[in-house]
Amino acid sequence: MNTENVVKHLRVLWRTDRIIADIRLRHLAMGLGLRAFAALIAAFGLLMLELSAYFALVQMWSAIAAAAILGAVNFVIAAVLFVIAGRAPSGRDIEFANEIHDASIEALQLEARALQAQVSGAVHHPLSTIVPVLLPLIAIIVRNLRKTAKESASSPGEAGS
Incomplete structure (x- = not known):
């Protein structure tokens, strides 16, 4: 697992989420303004x-029947408008942003699987993860011990001279 890749994928995910939210917000704002x-x-x-339909219907039927018919027609018109307004946006930009979002989620899942494999490998074979860290540390300790031994060997020699 590479932390740089995880950070990169999280940034891409965050940016695409912002883009998707911005696209949806613009679509909603423009749609709301036009609808209003x-x-x-x-x-x-x-x-x-x-008004014209009422005057025309009053000549054929009573005023109550004319008003009831016009009220029913208004409800049908309102229902049709609500169905048209509720349609989802169909744009290439939102589809593209969703594709990038899905790709970054997949990349993060791959990084998480790699981390899980490393952790399970460390649990099953602890020496395989400790040895690469210990070898440089052992080399540093040996160098320091040699340096200390040389210094301590040269110190009594200087005092005796």
């Missing part, structure tokens, strides 16, 4: 259509 404006225009247009 469209709703305002539609409300005025629907009010005029309602």
Whole structure:
């Protein structure tokens, strides 16, 4: 396991999550603004259509029946608009960001598996992990002991001279 790879993959994951969130936020904000404006225009247009339909229906039926029919038509129109507004965004940028996100998750999982293999190898064969660390330490200790032995051997010789 390489910690640099883990950090790199975590940065990529964090950045793609930010990109995905930004794309979704922009989509929602733009969609909300356009929907609000469209709703305002539609409300005025629907009010005029309602008024004209009401006057036309009052001539054929009673005022109560005309109002009930127009209310049912309004509910159907509102349901259709909610279905259209609820559609998910279909863009290449969100798909690309999701692919990068998935790839970084896979890379992190591979790094975690490598760490798990190293840990289980260290548990099963502890000398294989200790020996690479101990050899340089033993060499340093031997050098220091030789240096100390030379210094202690030369010190009594200097005092006796």
